[in-house]
Amino acid sequence: MNIQLLKKTYFNIVMIYMIAGLSIPAIAEDSVLISDLATIESLARQGNAIAQYNLGVMYAAGSDVEQDNVKAFEWLNKAASQGLAEAQYNIGVMYDQGIAVPQSHEKAFTYYSHSAKQGYSRAQYNLGNLYSKGEGVVQNDISALEHWQQAAAQNNKLAQFNLGIAYADAKGVPKDNIAAFKWYKKSAEQGVAGAQFNLGVLYQQGQGVSKNNVKAAEWFEKAAKQGMAEAQFNLGFMYYKGEGVKLDYSKAAHWFESYSQLGYQDVQNELAKIYILSDGVYGDRVGGLAGLKRICDTGIQKYCDMYTEWSQKTD
Known part of the structure; x- marks a missing residue:
């Protein structure tokens, strides 16, 4: 039996604008060495902004204290009112996501703006997202592009990814696949799965870079191992198909299975065909039948x- 080609085609560029989350690490620069909770609380109550910030992120993370977003907001807000950029950013995130307070993108914008003006890259990145949406x-x-550029210049990997999307999709700038490739690569090298996937697509299609299916497969694999469905497919x-890699139905089945286990059923026909060719996958009928049974069990x-x-x- 000859295996038939998939009716489905490759997934193309993904457009994902992600919000950076709470900044948990405590401040390192210009901070006093704080060794215990009692000291942190004492300094925080005396008005020390860094201690207030540290206490806030401890409550947010549940580190050495019971996790409590209300108390996290209380202490972060005290630090933010003293102009601490990291605290202003975190208050912005809490308003942005409705954590311990009613969601308010307007207030998130205000706090991100205060933090971004001090050069805090996460705030610059999230501010760009608010402008974009x-x-x-x-x-x-x-304005979205300007703030992402500011954050990307500080090596913010999510801002670099969004810049790649902006150039690929002509959002705020003329379409430029070479620039898109540049920013995706910077982000991909820092482990952003969406950037790794998009970089693979550019290599696969020869957009912004010479067509290279071997490199496309390498980047798809990096994203696939992080659980990205499109990359797994x-x-x-x-x-x-044996493109960029040696034809291998066993590995095809592995990645199609990973993809289908994320809830996608559009690859089941192809998996069934591969399983029927059991000697091409498992080397025996038992393995192929086991694969078919797994698909049957999906209902x-x-x-x-x-x-x-x-x-x-x-036989």
Whole structure:
């Protein structure tokens, strides 16, 4: 039996704008050495902004204290009112996500702005996201780009990723795949799965860089290992077709299974075909039938019928 090509095609560029979360690490620069909770609390109550910040992130993280977002907000807000950029950023996140306070993109914008003006890259990044989505401020791609550029210049990996998207999608700048490749690569090298995937797509399509399926597969694999469904599918497809990698139905089945286990059923037909070619995957009918049974167990009757029919056949 000859395996048939997938009807589905490769996933293309993903457009993901992510919000950076709470900044948990305590301040290192210009801080006093604080060795215990009692000292932190004492200094915080005396108005020490750094101690207030540290106490706030301890409550946010549940570090040495019972996790309490209300107390986290209380202490972070005290530090923010004294102009501490990291605290202003965290208060912005709490308003942005509605943590311990009613969600307010407008207030998030205000606090991010205060922090960003002091050069805090996470705030610059999130401020860019608010401008991009028009949340808490009038939508403005140019302003979004400016804030992402400020954060990216400080090596903020998420800002670098968003800059790549902006250049690939012509958001606030003319479309420029070379620039998109540059920023995706910077972000991908810092481990951002979406950037790794998009970099793979550019290599695969020869956009902004010479076409190279080997490198495409390498970057898809990095993203796939982080659990990114689109990358798992694309990598499985490359093994399925022998593009950029040696044709290998066993590895194709592995990545298609990983993809399907995330809840995607559109690859089940291809998995069934691979399992039927059991000698190409497992080297025996038992392994192939086991694969078909796993698909049957997802509750789709046609695969159960296929399993029953194939289990009754002999070589």
